[in-house]
């Protein structure tokens with residue numbers, strides 16, 4: 001097979017970002033405030049072009065019911081909520097009151113707080129409380145990497161036929177092909193499980209740190 005993908009240099013990445021719809025003032029302020037308040041953790045936030053893609057995808061799927069696992073200061077949840085209709089619902093899971101207190105402020109500023117319910121606690125426990133039916137249109141997994149198999153196991157049976165699960169950080173900054181940590185190994189094993197799961201078709205996109213999209217049959 002010939003190599004059809006090109007390596008993304010810094011120049012090309014800047015060009016790509018400049019040729020998609022730019023983040024608005026609210027997303028830009030959220031990125032800036034997260035960096036100011038949480039400089040060590042700020043890199044956990046999804047990239048601006050990924051936020052734009054999440055809004056696009058949420059809309060494209062006609063999403064009314066969505067779940068997010070791993071909310072942090074709210075960048076991805078804000079992006080997903082903006083893709084929902086006014087009566088749509090996003091249920092967010094995170095263990096941190098501190099991080100998500102920032103998210104709550106930005107949801108309110110963007111006028112989407114009525115569409116979002118935040119559940120605090122270990123997502124592995126909290127996801128089990130969701131209805132046991134196939135009602136979810138879209139789910140986004142971006143929390144602790146060793147928890148991904150549990151989140152997958154809880155979410156796949158709750159996706160409507162044709163629903164999509166997006167999973168972040170599947171390339172581990174390139175280390176997935178030569179894992180160096182427990183998190184790298186967890187993601188490498190998880191990626192193998194996803195591609196072998198007959199309930200889904202999966203594509204892995206080289207956006208940001210790698211994003212798998214799994215279409216549930």
Ligand SMILES: C[S@@+](CC[C@H](N)C(=O)[O-])C[C@H]1O[C@@H](n2cnc3c(N)ncnc32)[C@H](O)[C@@H]1O
Pocket residue numbers: 044045046069070071072073074075076077093094095096099121122123124142143144147
């Ligand atoms: C990579 S960050 C999420 C970034 C977020 N999607 C964004 O765009 O800003 C991971 C988040 O997962 C949360 N987290 C870690 N372990 C968790 C667990 N067991 N259950 C729920 N949330 C967890 C952390 O508190 C953190 O906010």
